[in-house]
Amino acid sequence: MLKTRLSLRFCLLILAACVFTSGSIATAQTPAQVQRLLEEVQKRFPEADANGDGRLTVDEAKVYYARLKAENERKKAIQRRGQIKPTHANVPYGPADRNRLDLWLADSEEPTPLVIYIHGGGFVAGDKESISPQLIREAQEKGWSVASINYRFVNSSIMFPAPQQDGARAIQFLKHNREKYNLDPEKFAVYGGSAGAGISMWIGYKDDMADPDAKDPVLRESTRVAVVGSIGGQSSYDPFVIRDWIGGQAHAHPSIYMVYGVKTLEELTKPELKSLFNEVSAINHVTDDDPPTFMYYSEADSPLPPNARPGQGIHHPIFAHKLKEKLDEEGIPSVYRHVSVHGRDFVGPFLEFVEQGFAQARQ
Numbered sequence: 001m002l003k004t005r006l007s008l009r010f011c012l013l014i015l016a017a018c019v020f021t022s023g024s025i026a027t028a029q030t031p032a033q034v035q036r037l038l039e040e041v042q043k044r045f046p047e048a049d050a051n052g053d054g055r056l057t058v059d060e061a062k063v064y065y066a067r068l069k070a071e072n073e074r075k076k077a078i079q080r081r082g083q084i085k086p087t088h089a090n091v092p093y094g095p096a097d098r099n100r101l102d103l104w105l106a107d108s109e110e111p112t113p114l115v116i117y118i119h120g121g122g123f124v125a126g127d128k129e130s131i132s133p134q135l136i137r138e139a140q141e142k143g144w145s146v147a148s149i150n151y152r153f154v155n156s157s158i159m160f161p162a163p164q165q166d167g168a169r170a171i172q173f174l175k176h177n178r179e180k181y182n183l184d185p186e187k188f189a190v191y192g193g194s195a196g197a198g199i200s201m202w203i204g205y206k207d208d209m210a211d212p213d214a215k216d217p218v219l220r221e222s223t224r225v226a227v228v229g230s231i232g233g234q235s236s237y238d239p240f241v242i243r244d245w246i247g248g249q250a251h252a253h254p255s256i257y258m259v260y261g262v263k264t265l266e267e268l269t270k271p272e273l274k275s276l277f278n279e280v281s282a283i284n285h286v287t288d289d290d291p292p293t294f295m296y297y298s299e300a301d302s303p304l305p306p307n308a309r310p311g312q313g314i315h316h317p318i319f320a321h322k323l324k325e326k327l328d329e330e331g332i333p334s335v336y337r338h339v340s341v342h343g344r345d346f347v348g349p350f351l352e353f354v355e356q357g358f359a360q361a362r363q
C-alpha cells in the first residue's frame with residue numbers, strides 16, 4: 001500500500017518536472033519549483049541519482065521512472081499469475097484464529113532447510129500472502145522449504161508481546177513437526193518486514209524459549225534459528241529510545257501506542273512499562289551466541305525534516321546502525337544494505353547470506 005502511494009506520488013512529481021522541461025504546457029513549474037521537486041524525488045528515491053553525484057537531473061529521473069514503471073509491471077504480472085500454491089495452506093500452529101501458516105515444501109530425500117517469512121503491518125494489519133513469490137521460487141531452487149505465518153494483531157485486549165510469542169510458537173511448531181514436513185531444525189532462517197522484522201530479530205536474539213516442563217509438547221521445542229533477516233525493522237520498540245535515536249516524532253507512530261495499550265505519550269512514561277519495552281526490543285537480547293543477521297533498508301539515511309509527521313522514520317536506517325554496533329561488539333556476522341547503494345534486489349543477496357549462515361549451522 002505504502003509503495004503504491006509513494007510510486008504514484010513519484011510519478012506525479014516526475015510528470016510535473018518533465019512537463020516543464022518539454023515546454024509543452026505554458027502553466028508548468030518554474031525552474032526553482034522543478035529543482036525542489038527533483039530534490040524531493042531524490043530524498044525519497046536516492047537510487048534515482050544514477051551517477052551518484054548527489055544531484056538528480058531530469059534525465060536521470062526519467063530513466064528511473066521508466067525502470068520503476070517496468071518493475072511495477074513485473075510485479076503486476078507476478079500478481080496476475082497468482083501466488084505459488086502452498087503445499088499446505090492455513091495450517092493451525094496455535095490456539096488463536098490468526099495462528100495459521102502456509103508451507104511450501106521442497107522435494108527432497110534429506111531433511112530440508114526452511115526460510116520463514118513474517119509479514120509487516122504495524123502489528124495491526126498485513127497477511128502471510130505478502131510473501132515474495134520470487135523468494136519462494138529461488139529458495140525452492142536451492143532445495144529449501146518456505147513458510148509464511150500470520151500472528152495475532154494487537155487490540156484493546158491483545159498487546160505486546162503476543163505477536164512475538166506467536167512468532168516463536170510458529171518456529172516451535174515447525175520444529176515439532178520436522179519429521180512430518182521433512183525439515184532440518186538446525187537450518188531455520190526467519191525474516192520479515194517492519195513489524196515482521198521486529199518479531200524475527202526478537203526470536204533470533206532471545207535465549208532459547210524452550211520449556212522442557214511444558215505440558216504442550218510444542219512449547220518444549222527450541223526457538224533458536226540459524227539466520228535472521230530484517231527489512232526496515234525496528235531493533236527497539238522502546239518509544240523513548242526511538243525518540244533518542246531517530247528524533248522527530250517517529251516514536252509517536254499510532255502502533256507504538258496500540259502495542260502497549262495506551263493512548264498518550266504521557267501514559268507511556270509509566271515506570272511499569274519499562275520492563276516490557278526492554279523485553280520486546282530485540283537489541284537488548286543480543287549476545288555472542290546469536291545468529292548472523294541481514295539488514296535491508298530503503299528509508300533515506302538522513303535526519304528527519306523539522307515538520308516530520310508522527311511515525312515518520314519508523315523504518316529509519318538508524319535502527320540498523322545501532323543494531324550493527326551491538327552485533328559487531330558481540331562478534332555476530334551481519335550485513336547492512338541500503339537501496340541507494342545496493343538497489344532493490346533483496347531476495348538474491350539475502351538468500352546468499354542465508355546459505356552462508358546455513359553452512360555455518362550445526363550439522
Ligand SMILES: [Ca+2]
Pocket residue numbers: 204205206207285286287288289290
Ligand atoms: Ca541472545
